[in-house]
Amino acid sequence: MVAMSVNLGGLVMKNPVTTASGTFAAGREYDDFYDVSTLGAVTTKGVSLNGWQGNASPRIAETPSGMLNSIGLQNPGVAALKEKDLAWLAGKDVPVIVNVSGHSFDEYMQVIEALDDDSRVHAYEINISCPNVDEGGMTFGTHAPSVETVVSRCRAATKKPMIVKLTPNVTDVTEIARAAEAAGADALSLINTLLGMAVDARTRRPQLSRVVGGLSGPCVKPVALRMVWECHKAVKVPLLGMGGICTGTDAVEFMLAGATAVAVGTANFMNPAAGRDVVKGIRAYCEEQGVQDVNELIGGLQC
Amino acid sequence: MALTNETGTILRNGQVGPNLYLLEVESPDIARRVEPGQFVHTKIPGMEGHILRRPFSVYAADPDAGTFGVLYQVVGFGSEHLTTLGTGERVENVGPVGHGWTLPEDAARVLIVGGGVGAAPVFMLAQQAVAAGKDVDVVLGARTKDALVCQARYEELGARQVLCATDDGTYGHAGFCTGVVDQLLAAREYDYAAVCGPEPLMKIVAAQTADAGLPCQVSLERRMACGVGACLSCVVDTVEGKKRACVDGPVFWREEVVW
Numbered sequence: 001m002v003a004m005s006v007n008l009g010g011l012v013m014k015n016p017v018t019t020a021s022g023t024f025a026a027g028r029e030y031d032d033f034y035d036v037s038t039l040g041a042v043t044t045k046g047v048s049l050n051g052w053q054g055n056a057s058p059r060i061a062e063t064p065s066g067m068l069n070s071i072g073l074q075n076p077g078v079a080a081l082k083e084k085d086l087a088w089l090a091g092k093d094v095p096v097i098v099n100v101s102g103h104s105f106d107e108y109m110q111v112i113e114a115l116d117d118d119s120r121v122h123a124y125e126i127n128i129s130c131p132n133v134d135e136g137g138m139t140f141g142t143h144a145p146s147v148e149t150v151v152s153r154c155r156a157a158t159k160k161p162m163i164v165k166l167t168p169n170v171t172d173v174t175e176i177a178r179a180a181e182a183a184g185a186d187a188l189s190l191i192n193t194l195l196g197m198a199v200d201a202r203t204r205r206p207q208l209s210r211v212v213g214g215l216s217g218p219c220v221k222p223v224a225l226r227m228v229w230e231c232h233k234a235v236k237v238p239l240l241g242m243g244g245i246c247t248g249t250d251a252v253e254f255m256l257a258g259a260t261a262v263a264v265g266t267a268n269f270m271n272p273a274a275g276r277d278v279v280k281g282i283r284a285y286c287e288e289q290g291v292q293d294v295n296e297l298i299g300g301l302q303c
Numbered sequence: 304m305a306l307t308n309e310t311g312t313i314l315r316n317g318q319v320g321p322n323l324y325l326l327e328v329e330s331p332d333i334a335r336r337v338e339p340g341q342f343v344h345t346k347i348p349g350m351e352g353h354i355l356r357r358p359f360s361v362y363a364a365d366p367d368a369g370t371f372g373v374l375y376q377v378v379g380f381g382s383e384h385l386t387t388l389g390t391g392e393r394v395e396n397v398g399p400v401g402h403g404w405t406l407p408e409d410a411a412r413v414l415i416v417g418g419g420v421g422a423a424p425v426f427m428l429a430q431q432a433v434a435a436g437k438d439v440d441v442v443l444g445a446r447t448k449d450a451l452v453c454q455a456r457y458e459e460l461g462a463r464q465v466l467c468a469t470d471d472g473t474y475g476h477a478g479f480c481t482g483v484v485d486q487l488l489a490a491r492e493y494d495y496a497a498v499c500g501p502e503p504l505m506k507i508v509a510a511q512t513a514d515a516g517l518p519c520q521v522s523l524e525r526r527m528a529c530g531v532g533a534c535l536s537c538v539v540d541t542v543e544g545k546k547r548a549c550v551d552g553p554v555f556w557r558e559e560v561v562w
Contacts, residue, residue, distance in 0.1 A: 025533035032306040060536040065352040
């Protein structure tokens with residue numbers, strides 16, 4: 001038996017695997033394929049205070065070994081999250097990480113305030129890295145003083161485990177990581193999508209309505225691994241690694257680079273049971289390698 | 304209805320018209336449960352760097368034999384690669400996905416319009432309507448005679464009439480199938496219409512049926528990632544805000560859609 005449990009900044013997960021926000025809704029859409037209680041945690045789609053319409057179509061484009069998205073954080077708001085998604089998740093044996101979005105410093109805090117006395121919320125992931133909105137999102141996450149402001153204000157609003165999600169669209173991710181840690185983050189998640197674009201040569205038009213979007217999938221894995229490894233050396237808080245994880249082996253690579261837990265994102269679109277399969281794959285790796293506790297893998301990279 | 308991710312076996316995959324291919328898959332669970340207008344979200348093997356599944360409307364299904372068919376047009380890498388797969392190869396399908404056609408029980412006279420490859424997603428609806436004893440008129444449009452690949456199956460079905468139009472005038476009415484729809488709407492009364500095809504065609508038929516006061520459904524297509532309702536890639540603008548083409552659709556009532 002492999003000990004699979006990890007502690008992500010105060011959030012105890014029965015295994016290191018959660019879902020990347022925005023790829024899994026709140027899990028219900030995947031219930032036909034496997035029991036989400038199999039996961040270490042469910043991370044819900046980003047939620048804002050009163051809901052957003054998101055961006056115009058087309059919202060996605062396939063790119064080599066990946067995809068671009070420009071959904072724009074379409075969501076029905078925090079009240080709908082509580083009424084529908086959290087109610088459904090309450091029937092599952094899995095902790096819930098709510099991804100929190102906002103257009104302003106105040107909105108992030110207001111979302112947390114609306115959720116904080118709800119025992120169905122176990123942790124927050126503060127999304128200061130979405131590349132697809134004009135205000136908030138990545139504009140906060142690329143500027144260390146803004147990161148400190150939003151994270152410290154969220155910190156004041158909750159005692160629950162708070163994960164801050166970082167963008168890779170910066171020169172030095174460790175500068176942002178340190179700012180988030182200093183402002184009170186319990187853990188950091190990375191990476192959000194890489195800003196990119198796709199062009200249709202025949203129509204001479206961008207493939208996305210908003211021209212640019214966020215790149216994800218296996219193509220971003222090397223960048224994500226590098227940034228997890230850099231942050232592992234730079235901060236003490238645990239890391240939630242993500243970026244192109246499709247298999248247990250991918251997940252193990254992130255843990256060796258320094259991640260305590262991992263998130264499965266775009267792979268959910270390729271394989272609707274990807275989350276379950278990654279959990280199985282980590283366990284199989286540990287059994288094969290004689291690893292008794294998955295925590296032994298964290299930062300175990302030999303270099 | 305529950306979705307499954309079923310690995311099926313290709314029984315047949317071949318060209319049936321200009322740029323048109325027919326795929327038949329043995330996939331008993333999906334074949335048994337698929338309803339008219341639903342689709343499968345297909346993981347095509349050997350796609351290398353192309354990571355996403357591709358949505359395909361189900362053309363026909365044989366629940367006893369455990370098979371379903373897909374009529375597809377080559378439009379890009381995925382559909383082109385699909386043509387290279389042969390009998391015995393395996394494909395993984397999430398399905399049956401979506402809300403299909405809702406043929407009203409009290410509709411006695413039904414008009415079905417299929418443009419191009421859009422003739423396929425309305426075929427099972429025509430089957431259902433004929434089986435329910437309704438008078439069914441079918442209008443099929445294509446660029447040219449050779450592309451009217453569904454005509455024979457519609458004729459075998461026992462529809463009251465199957466009328467065709469070709470853009471180049473090589474068969475039937477010369478011009479778009481909306482011209483035939485105009486004639487039918489002027490001459491007859493219907494209780495329900497369904498249309499599938501290029502979006503400009505559906506928009507015109509939506510306007511024609513609106514003028515005639517006829518309830519009409521359309522089947523919309525969008526770029527899709529998850530195919531299960533989670534990612535919000537495939538949204539359609541409706542009068543009630545954005546809805547997901549995959550699970551809220553792909554079939555919508557004409558008046559729901561912001562055209």
